[in-house]
Amino acid sequence: MKTLPPALAILLLIGTLSPALAADADTDADGIPDIAEPLLHTDPMNADTDGDGIGDLADSDAVNAPSPIAEGGAAATYRIGELLVENNVDPVAKKDAPDHLELQVFNDGSADLTDYTLFYTFTDNDSGVTEAYVVHPAVLIPAGGEARIHVDEGTMPGHLRANPNSIYLTSMAGKHVTATLQATGQAAVEATVEKDPGGAEQAD
Missing domain, CATH: 2.60.40.10 (Immunoglobulins)
Structure with missing residues (x-):
């Protein structure tokens, strides 16, 4: 059985408990109501809070981007x-x-x-x-x-x-x-x- 991303799981829970909350404002249009963003520690004004290229709703860990840093390279200036x-x-x-x-x-x-x-x-x-x-x-x-x-x-x-x-x-x-x-x-x-x-x- 596939595990739901935490954002989607919380969104479904909020919708089940209160349809009015599920319809709350979504400033960044990421599919997560603003009222739910603090529960996920995500930013209500940034659809990709951690900057990893995956929208918060689909991200399995929306505040933990994998490191983009590459090994090696020329000496830093x-x-x-x-x-x-x-x-x-x-x-x-x-x-x-x-x-x-x-x-x-x-x-x-x-x-x-x-x-x-x-x-x-x-x-x-x-x-x-x-x-x-x-x-x-x-x-x-x-x-x-x-x-x-x-x-x-x-x-x-x-x-x-x-x-x-x-x-x-x-x-x-x-x-x-x-x-x-x-x-x-x-x-x-x-x-x-x-x-x-x-x-x-x-x-x-």
């Missing part, structure tokens, strides 16, 4: 500087910002870096639950320069949308965070950081 998950600062407002994933990337090469993949993971230190996401940031990292990639509310240039139902935001446990960056044809670079236990992610 880029490197990760800071990897922040707390004590973030808003450089424009010059004040503390809510905790979020922030990646500083240096480009030591002679060409702008535009074609690259970011693969990042969260592991809940209490429960062992993991999440893994794939994104392709539209953030140019200039030759001989640097840029910062933010995964948060996603409304400003250089900022990507974070999943609001992720364990990063919903679990008070400490978390182990990894970020792996890879440009086409080059070796990947990786950084890790620990996030302290805490509640809602407010500005420090």
Whole structure:
């Protein structure tokens, strides 16, 4: 007997319990009502929460993308500087910002870096639950320069949308965070950081 993807199973359960709930708004048109997305830890505004190319409804684990990182490749011309998950600062407002994933990337090469993949993971230190996401940031990292990639509310240039139902935001446990960056044809670079236990992610 074939096992149903968790999203489909929950959707069927909601429809059985309350047809009114099943007909609730579905902002990202992924087939999962917005009201059910928190139960799955999926993003109601992203039909493919983990970025693996499989829509959330059909995905057997919609918040755990398999790693897209390839082995080998030419020596990387880029490197990760800071990897922040707390004590973030808003450089424009010059004040503390809510905790979020922030990646500083240096480009030591002679060409702008535009074609690259970011693969990042969260592991809940209490429960062992993991999440893994794939994104392709539209953030140019200039030759001989640097840029910062933010995964948060996603409304400003250089900022990507974070999943609001992720364990990063919903679990008070400490978390182990990894970020792996890879440009086409080059070796990947990786950084890790620990996030302290805490509640809602407010500005420090």
